[in-house]
Each structure stands twice: as C-alpha cells, then as structure tokens.
Amino acid sequence: MRTVLLAAAIAGAAVAPAHAGRTCEETMMTAVSLGHALDAGQRLRETLDATGSDVALIARQGQDLSKYQLKYSHAGLAWRAAPDQPWRVYELLNDCGTADSALWVDGLGNFFLDDPFSYDALVMVPPPAIAQRLTLALADTAGLHRLHGRRYNMVAYPFSNKYQNSNQWVLEVLAYASASEGRVRTRDEAQEWLKTAGYQPTEMRVGTLTRLGGRMFKANVAFDDHPGTLRYAGRINVVTVDSMQAFLGQRQGWTMQEVKK
Template sequence: MKRLRALALGCWLAFAAAGAAQASSGGFCDRTHDLSAAEQDRLLRFAAVLREELGGSADSVTLVSRSGLDLSRFHIRYSHAALAWRSEQGVWAARQLYYSCDERRPRIYDQGLAGFAMGTDDPALGYLSIVKLPPQAVLALRPALLDSSRALHLLGAQYSANAYAYGLRYQNCNQWLVEMLAAGWGDLADGADLRERAQAWLRTADYAPQPVEVGSRFLMLASHFVPLLHLDDHPDADRAALRLQISLPSTLEEFVRARFPQSERVEVCHDDKQIVIHRGWTPVADGCVPADGDRVVSLSD
C-alpha cells in the first residue's frame, strides 16, 4: 500500500526535512512510502483507537492533531490539525486544509479517520492528540464548520507551510483551522472579507502563538529554494531574531483550553509493539512510553 504525500505535506513541511535540498514542491509531492502488511495492520489498529475514542464521545466536533514529519529538533510533536465532525449518520470525517500537488493550490478536504491517522511520516512511531470540546463550543462551531461558503471564504489563495500566524498573504492548514474557530466562536457572518474579520477576532481573543525558535540562518534560507516556504510575510524583527510566529496544533490546543477549560484531551501513540492511550493535558512520554494509569493495547496479539 502506498501513501501519497499530497495530503500530508504538513503545515511545517521542510524546516526539519532538509527542504532546501528539494528544489521544488514536486520533490515532496512525489514522495511515497510502501507500507508492509505489518505496518498497514499497525496503522489501521491505531486508527481504530481514534475511532473508538471519538465514538465514545457525545460531541459532534473534535479537534484532532497528528504527528507528521519529524520536527523534534524544534520540540514540535504535532504538525497537522483538523476538525473531526460526525454526520447525522454517525460517520466521522476530518475536515482540513491540504495542499493539492496536482492542482498546486490549497483545498478543503473531508478525510476518513483511517486516512488521517495514517498520514504520519513514520509508520513505526506515531502520535495523535484529541481535544474534546464542551457542548457550548460545539454548538457555536459546528454551523460555521459545515457552512461550505464560510469554509471556502476562509481558504487563502496561497499556501505557505510556515505562514505568519497573523497574516493574510499566505495560509497553512492550522491557520485555516484557527480562523474557522474564530468564525464559529465569534459568530462571524459569511463574506469575502471573512479571513480579515477572523484574524481581527483572534487578536481580540488573545490568540498568541508561541514563537518557533528556528535557531539557524541556513534553515531560514530554505525559503529561497522551496516554493512552499516563505518569509516575506513575517515581521522583520521576527526574521532577525530567528523566531517565527506560526500556527501549530499545540497553539490551537492552548487557545481552546484557555477559552473552554472544560475541554478534555486524550493522546494516543504507537510504536511497533503497542498503542498507548494517555488522558490529560500532560504529554505522553517521548517514544510512546506509557505512564501509570495509561491504557496499553498490545500489537503482538
């Protein structure tokens, strides 16, 4: 089984993936990974745990994030977030922005939970984060999320993996998602200027992404070689300090938790031997090592 990377360029793409060595976005879009039968089975069982966690919830909209490219050098575990929603027939899908390699533009896409869970770059070690929203958050968000016109008006024309969190020139997948939160929780009406109004609402709501410490001018130069990376939308002071404000899943989770403290978080991870289900806002240990109280599902059965 092959997994095409068109859906999983990720929102952080290349800073940690030697992106400067790839002269075009096609270098990423053309990458595939042949999954062995054992890897397929492991990832499908991993996806089944995600489905079980969502199925046991009364919520109909949930924030879900997954690991993708290895960004551990930046202390980043999750690169890509989506809003999982349940249809009236009880079927869950992950609504998200992705970059379409064939069309060379961003799109909005509803992906099945199995496909979302299998979008990780490493089939031997993967992480999922689930933030279950309280009823009042879902009630305000769901109409906006399922409004195709508002979803598309929030879609930026130009994709940038490292888009400036407060900018309108570019957009990455997590930025689309947080602007959708603004449209729902701010009760923003549809319109061509919806992105601008969503950004204004986020500022008043104290949305403040933690700056990413790039730590290397060489990595900053990647934007000159990789079309899906840009720096011209970031403030001069941020570029000089090698600190970029980018919307990431961790920032989205912090924003949700601050606004709705009743939200609950579940982290699910797997290695080649087991799946670990860890509840609470503290992160599961690196390497998917279970702690006391964690549920462990053996993959050797």
C-alpha cells in the same frame, strides 16, 4: 474515503499527492503500514465516540518536531452528521511540491496514511455552544472556503492572509465558531478575533541560511509574510498544534485527551 472539497483543485491533486507540510518523497504502502493506520483510526474513532460530541479538533504526529519542543504537527476537524454516521476529517492539505492547497474530507484511517512519525493522536473537544457552531460551519462549504487561503506556506505568519497552512485554517475556523455570531466571516476578522482573545503563536528560532534555503528551494516555504523585525532576528511565528492546545486549554469548557498507540 478521501474527497476534495474544492472542485478547482481536483486536477492538481490528481497529479501530486496531498500532504500537510511533508516532503514529496513517494513511499510504497505496505500491509503493515496500512494496518497501523487503520488501527490508529479505530482507536481514534472509539475515543471520539466516547466523548459524546459530534465534533472535535484532532491532531497527529506527522513528523518529528522535537527539536522545537513540539509533538503534534498537523490538525484537522473531525465531524459526524449524526451518532450513527461515520466520522469525517476536514483538513487543509498542500498539493505536494507546489505552493497550493485544497480542503479535503478524509476518513479517520486516511488521517494516518502518509507515514506519520507516530500513530499517537490528540483529541480536543469543544463545549456544546462552540460544537454547535462548528457543526454549522462544517456543513457550510462556501463558509469553509471563505476562511481558506489557496496559497500554502508551511510557516505562514498567523496574522497575515497572504498565505495559510493546515493548522492556521483549523484555527481560523475555530475563531469563527468561538466568536459571537456574525463577528467573524473572513480571514482578517478571524485573525483580529484571535489577537483580541489572546492567542499566542509558537515562536521558532530559525537561522538565516535555513530561511534562505527554504525560500529558494521549496515552493511551500516562504518568510516574506512575517514582520521584518521578527524575520531578520530569526524569530518565526507559526500556528502549531501546541499553540492551539495552550490557547483552547485556557478557554472554558474544552477537554483534551491523548490517544496512544
């Protein structure tokens, strides 16, 4: 099950597949890969069921980021309306080959359908008070879109609202749920709260040619939102699953579990 939350994005999504910072290469779905995805979704469902929570942050290893000492590349928010209801994954995906994004609702099996590097997953469960606020947020479509930036950038700077990537949207929704009520309603307010709360993005060292190549040849990669002092030194700060894991691991009440194939 996959539906788009933003009606205006349906046309774009229909002509190009949606990805989370992946290439646009078309790959034929095989019975084997479909089976792996469904098995991974089932393992994830069993883990989520066992948490006793109806909402969690989940992540997958969509691509190999080991050269940056990172494992999980893409995060979403898993939610079920009631214990007898199916889990759904709320996530931001890039309209392949473009600089646009849309918010999607997926089933757990769909979360692993785009040929991931592995079928491992990470589950991060919030404490009850934050879980309650996340539940309210995920039920509020207008609120989710207030925290959504349509212009996609795989390496979006965490403290700018010029662009947004998949993990950044999840983190800003978490900021809304974690802040005192009424403090965070916009992306600017979410980013300010994250700074105050001590969130530290992942810093990647990226050479000049890589930066220029990304800007010239990929619609979904840009560096012009990064502060010049960092950009010209090749220090690219981004929201990664690892940085979210480190941040949430320091906050009271969060529990984390890996789901291995």
